[in-house]
Amino acid sequence: MDLTSYVIDLARAAGTVDKRCLFAPATEMRVGRYGEREAAFHFVLEGECTVDLPGRTLHLGPGDAVLLPTSPPHTIRTAGPAPYRPSFETPGSTFDTVRSPSGEVGTDIFCGHFTMASGAGDLLLRSLPDPLVVSFGAANEAVRSLAALLRTEARSESSGSAAILNALCTALLALMLRHSGTPAPWTAVTDDRIAAALNAVLDDPGAQWTVDRLAESASMSRATFIRHFTRHTATPVATFITQLRMMIATDLLTDPSHTVASVAARVGYHSESAFTRTFQAATGQTPGRYRRTATVSRGTP
Template sequence: MDSVSRLVRLARLRGEIDVRCLMAGGFAIDHPPAGPGLVPFHLVLAGTCTITSAAFTADLKPGDLLLLPQGDAHQVTTTSDQRLEFTEARGRSFSTRRTTGAAPELDLFCGHYRVDEGAGALLFRLMPRVVHVSLDQPALALAEILRREATFDGPGTGVIVSALLDALLAMALRSRSGRRPDTPELWTAIGDDVLGKVICAVVDRPGEAWTIDRLAAAASMSRATFLRRFNARTGTTVATLLTGIRMMVAADLLTGSDHSVSRVAREVGYRSDSAFGQAFRAALGVLPSQYRKQIRHPEPSSGTSSNGPQ
């Protein structure tokens, strides 16, 4: 299994659409901060819009997917001076906002990915604050299927839409920034092929002794050159990325296997249970044994949960 596929599987994502916007004219719609375990996204299939937050402004065109890994509050706007009324109707799987009295100029899906508090949260924590990707032709073909399924909105739509959104995210994670020069490179699709092979090796074999010197040798670089190039191309440090990948695998093993904590530690490259426990708690806030107990035997919720950001 390739590294992107493995990361998406480890993250245990569940993509959902909250609102489909079929809009004309100008509007401004505010999105509050996302709750824990929710990563908002916006996908444009037709028309254009602008998304702004306190930290960024992004202009989206057809085929653009924007992710907000930190769940920042943001606003979706269009620039037309014409202000039109719109209605919102709830369907089987999501709501649809539709301008009244005018043909839609914008076809925009607003939704979120639900991620578990272990591997999924760590994956998005290793990403930039905003991820803006222009989808390639295969991804656009999937997006068109998504559009058709959303129009149908009948039995099975929920699970089909979720599968399509997961596939679109995988395609986004392997997209290189060459398609968008203003977008930082995602380490999941590193444009530097040499560094990319090194990172793939870490994802495939997290339990090996990946020292900086060994990684530099694998990349045929000096230690200083490797560190400089790695930080510049990935936007993070070797230690942060290595620990993040290892903790993602560890979280998956703790919940998906009966391996002892000691064996999980060895599987992800730790020879000391205490060192593994400290690293795991620093990443996820609890010790490995506590994490396993929380995931396998969660406390019953005392209130109702939200269906996601609107």
């Protein structure tokens, strides 16, 4: 499994469509703050809109998507003569449809959120740009297909539509990370040599991954590897390895058959105390407390 897919899986990222917005010009919709480890997203299939965030306004067009890791309250508006007209909602079995009072449709937006697990999900959200804006463009075949599937399921709301829509949302997240164009630790890198080195860490996170060893895995010199790695991930090598190890550790700690010491060893720490310090710095909790919290949240006896 590639790194981006693995990290999405570790974070237990689950997508949900909350609303489909069919807006005429001069329409607005206010969106409240989401809960902990919930990241709002908006995906524009047709037309244009602005997303007004605290201290910043985003302009989105067809094929644009935005992910808000901290999900602050924000407002979606379509251009037109003031005053803006409030939208109205029609409840649905799978999601709500939000429309302009006139019934005219110029902008088609899917709005929803991703829910992440504690630990790995927290680390993933904190590592992403806020906001993360991706312009796929009209020529991206995968995104055109995704948009068509979203529209088909939105029209039908048939048996299984919720599951299909949620799976499509998760696919959207993977595509956003792949095409973000913004250096971040978990995005898919375009250099196959760097990707090979990252996958080697993924296959054996407990190994002694020095820069020299990673450079060798990438078939690069040490200096070339560091330069390419930093450009692709915007993260120092040692920081990246620590982040990945801690994400893997959060997953292992949910299995009661693993002791804290065995988890520490699996991710490359010979000292349980050193592992505990690093884990607490990354997650804000000790491994033992994290395990108890995660177990309760998952309903494990």
